[in-house]
Amino acid sequence: MTTLLIKNATVLVTMDDRQREIPEGGLFIRDGFIEQVSPTDELPQAADEVLDLRGHLLLPGLVNTHHHFYQTLTRAVPAAQNANLFHWLKTLYPIWARLTPDDIFISTQTALAELALSGCTTAADHLYLFPNGSRLDDEITAAQEMGMRVQASRGSMSLGESNGGLPPDSVVDTEEAILKDSQRLIQRYHDPKAGAFVQIVLAPCSPFSVSGELMKQSAALARETGVHLHTHLAETEDEQEFCLQKFGYRPVPYMQSVDWVGEDVWFAHAVYVDNDEVKTFARHGCGVAHCPSSNMRLASGIAPVKEYLAAGVKVGLGVDGSASNDSSHMLGEARQAMLLSRLREGISGFSLSNDPDRKLITAREVLKLATRGGAAVLGRGDIGSLEPGKCADFFAIDLNRLEYAGALHDPVAAAVFCHPVRADYTYVGGRPVVRAGRLVNVDETKLVEKHNRAAKRLLENQ
Numbered sequence: 111m112t113t114l115l116i117k118n119a120t121v122l123v124t125m126d127d128r129q130r131e132i133p134e135g136g137l138f139i140r141d142g143f144i145e146q147v148s149p150t151d152e153l154p155q156a157a158d159e160v161l162d163l164r165g166h167l168l169l170p171g172l173v174n175t176h177h178h179f180y181q182t183l184t185r186a187v188p189a190a191q192n193a194n195l196f197h198w199l200k201t202l203y204p205i206w207a208r209l210t211p212d213d214i215f216i217s218t219q220t221a222l223a224e225l226a227l228s229g230c231t232t233a234a235d236h237l238y239l240f241p242n243g244s245r246l247d248d249e250i251t252a253a254q255e256m257g258m259r260v261q262a263s264r265g266s267m268s269l270g271e272s273n274g275g276l277p278p279d280s281v282v283d284t285e286e287a288i289l290k291d292s293q294r295l296i297q298r299y300h301d302p303k304a305g306a307f308v309q310i311v312l313a314p315c316s317p318f319s320v321s322g323e324l325m326k327q328s329a330a331l332a333r334e335t336g337v338h339l340h341t342h343l344a345e346t347e348d349e350q351e352f353c354l355q356k357f358g359y360r361p362v363p364y365m366q367s368v369d370w371v372g373e374d375v376w377f378a379h380a381v382y383v384d385n386d387e388v389k390t391f392a393r394h395g396c397g398v399a400h401c402p403s404s405n406m407r408l409a410s411g412i413a414p415v416k417e418y419l420a421a422g423v424k425v426g427l428g429v430d431g432s433a434s435n436d437s438s439h440m441l442g443e444a445r446q447a448m449l450l451s452r453l454r455e456g457i458s459g460f461s462l463s464n465d466p467d468r469k470l471i472t473a474r475e476v477l478k479l480a481t482r483g484g485a486a487v488l489g490r491g492d493i494g495s496l497e498p499g500k501c502a503d504f505f506a507i508d509l510n511r512l513e514y515a516g517a518l519h520d521p522v523a524a525a526v527f528c529h530p531v532r533a534d535y536t537y538v539g540g541r542p543v544v545r546a547g548r549l550v551n552v553d554e555t556k557l558v559e560k561h562n563r564a565a566k567r568l569l570e571n572q
Contacts, residue, residue: 171231176428238265
């Protein structure tokens with residue numbers, strides 16, 4: 111048994127039901143789980159490892175609910191810089207068709223390195239194309255070496271252009287092969303226990319890239335094996351029009367028609383929904399991965415986050431793929447979520463004088479989305495807050511830095527309002543992934559070099 115004592119944090123934010131902020135706070139951890147959360151002077155004073163966080167803000171590890179790790183290899187591609195979703199995809203599909211297993215491994219480590227350095231400890235990734243022998247196993251192995259928790263989504267595309275889908279036939283697979291591999295991955299990797307580092311998710315890519323039959327069969331397999339379901343939904347007006355023409359439904363009713371509503375389902379984006387569809391999500395317990403940076407980058411729109419929260423819909427944050435965000439900074443994503451929500455209020459004519467009961471979303475509310483909200487979306491009761499029995503997943507930020515000068519009267523709000531910074535410490539299951547601002551399990555300089563070589567190869571002759 112190993113123990114870890116965290117002490118003297120300037121402020122420890124629990125994100126538990128009491129939403130405590132503990133001055134001079136600390137944690138006592140045993141074998142990767144939290145045993146005690148309290149002021150430092152109430153904690154045991156001895157442990158196998160002691161970390162003094164004097165001068166630091168201590169927060170629960172951030173939970174990323176939607177990503178595409180492989181897209182770190184195709185950031186800021188010139189032909190896709192100024193495109194909407196469908197044109198962006200059509201531009202990048204041929205490049206992604208050149209991915210290899212090594213590319214999946216390298217891009218996973220790059221994305222997870224960025225995430226860890228921004229305070230993230232658990233990430234849901236959506237890998238939906240498998241060219242040249244690539245497998246989800248490549249991603250899982252890379253994540254295990256990094257020491258991060260992953261909800262590894264076995265994505266899929268089966269509806270190619272020749273059958274009325276959006277992706278080229280070269281990047282789609284047969285539905286028989288998709289379901290067979292999904293079963294294999296669940297049996298080999300899925301860990302349902304508290305503290306799991308790998309859980310499998312079934313994730314057909316989108317309504318415009320898979321058939322309704324694959325959606326139904328994936329849902330049946332997921333429920334038979336106890337794993338969660340994930341897909342893109344209602345991201346753009348183009349998608350809405352596609353669903354109406356091909357299926358005769360708007361995106362949300364289409365999901366209902368293929369058995370894709372329930373507490374085991376979460377959707378990425380969910381921008382174009384009406385009031386009845388918000389109520390459908392709430393009634394069935396569906397979750398939403400809000401991806402503000404990606405939605406702005408692709409000019410997709412603004413998700414109705416406040417309406418979701420008011421209705422009781424589970425909402426978490428996602429950085430989305432690094433070719434539609436071009437970053438994997440979770441703390442930065444929390445800031446974007448706050449600012450975009452406030453912009454939406456302004457566009458709708460928000461005024462305290464006209465509606466004193468309607469408030470702007472706060473820094474603490476978006477931190478809750480990035481922690482407890484994300485945990486709820488992923489169906490994980492073991493992460494998202496710092497309290498006894500939960501996983502020892504946390505990050506800490508040194509407050510004595512230029513970006514926070516003049517903001518130390520409220521360091522919790524400063525973490526969101528001020529320029530996003532790197533985490534100084536990130537621990538997952540009581541083990542360091544970032545220590546003193548540096549990655550522990552990978553050489554950052556060598557990783558960047560390998561990543562850039564792979565990206566250059568993919569873009570040659572494009």
